[in-house]
Amino acid sequence: MVAALVDDHRDKLLPNEQPAIARAVEKRVREFATGRHLARRALELLGLPPAAIPSGQAREPLWPTGCIGSITHTEELAIAAVAADSALRSVGIDLEVVDRVTPELHARLLTPRECDLLPDADPSIPGLLFSAKEAGYKAVNPLVGQFIGFQEAEVDVDWAGRCFKLRYTGEHEPNRVMQQGQGFFCFFERYVFTLFIIR
Numbered sequence: 692m693v694a695a696l697v698d699d700h701r702d703k704l705l706p707n708e709q710p711a712i713a714r715a716v717e718k719r720v721r722e723f724a725t726g727r728h729l730a731r732r733a734l735e736l737l738g739l740p741p742a743a744i745p746s747g748q749a750r751e752p753l754w755p756t757g758c759i760g761s762i763t764h765t766e767e768l769a770i771a772a773v774a775a776d777s778a779l780r781s782v783g784i785d786l787e788v789v790d791r792v793t794p795e796l797h798a799r800l801l802t803p804r805e806c807d808l809l810p811d812a813d814p815s816i817p818g819l820l821f822s823a824k825e826a827g828y829k830a831v832n833p834l835v836g837q838f839i840g841f842q843e844a845e846v847d848v849d850w851a852g853r854c855f856k857l858r859y860t861g862e863h864e865p866n867r868v869m870q871q872g873q874g875f876f877c878f879f880e881r882y883v884f885t886l887f888i889i890r
């Protein structure tokens with residue numbers, strides 16, 4: 692896993708990565724290019740050549756043969772995680788500014804059960820639940836290829852273990868692979884970071 696501040700890395704993009712940002716605004720170009728730059732650093736750490744990582748139809752990164760991985764970025768920070776596909780079936784990572792999930796968003800991003808369990812005083816928990824679902828989606832979507840709505844997954848947090856499980860409650864059977872995964876989280880500065888792996 693490699694992390695860095697978002698910067699102008701557009702000159703390091705490879706030709707078949709560029710269509711993804713052909714009409715993008717400056718902020719998006721910087722975030723996308725930093726993610727690709729970090730992903731190549733992560734490939735290098737695994738002893739792999741600096742391959743292109745184009746984007747698929749659902750915007751998922753298309754990793755070189757033999758690898759799986761995930762990318763996340765905010766305006767300030769980017770992280771890329773890469774592993775050999777012999778080590779893990781899939782991985783998803785997500786970084787969020789922790790207070791981004793304001794009360795007006797709860798009903799859309801959290802299930803009624805999750806809303807009921809929210810402690811009144813802690814504004815960081817909705818951010819964690821949201822981030823956990825996004826990390827889970829990033830791990831499951833490349834395997835299954837089907838969109839998952841925020842009402843179709845529930846997060847069970849183990850606070851002592853700093854980890855979580857995801858329960859898929861929707862109708863598309865292959866998405867139940869989500870239940871085989873394991874999530875981990877940490878809070879730092881103004882962020883929550885989540886990692887979801889499927890072995």
Ligand SMILES: CC(C)(COP(=O)(O)OP(=O)(O)OC[C@H]1O[C@@H](n2cnc3c(N)ncnc32)[C@H](O)[C@@H]1OP(=O)(O)O)[C@@H](O)C(=O)NCCC(=O)NCCS
Pocket residue numbers: 722723726746749750751752761762763764765784785786824825827828829830832833839840841842843844
């Ligand atoms: C795709 C999504 C998860 C991205 O999250 P985000 O907070 O907007 O942005 P992040 O910076 O954390 O992540 C963006 C990166 O995710 C990756 N990504 C995007 N779509 C993806 C997908 N379908 N599968 C895997 N990774 C994906 C990309 O690498 C992208 O960066 P890039 O376009 O520069 O390559 C989000 O926009 C989305 O569509 N969510 C709806 C589905 C969902 O999360 N459901 C939860 C229920 S389980």
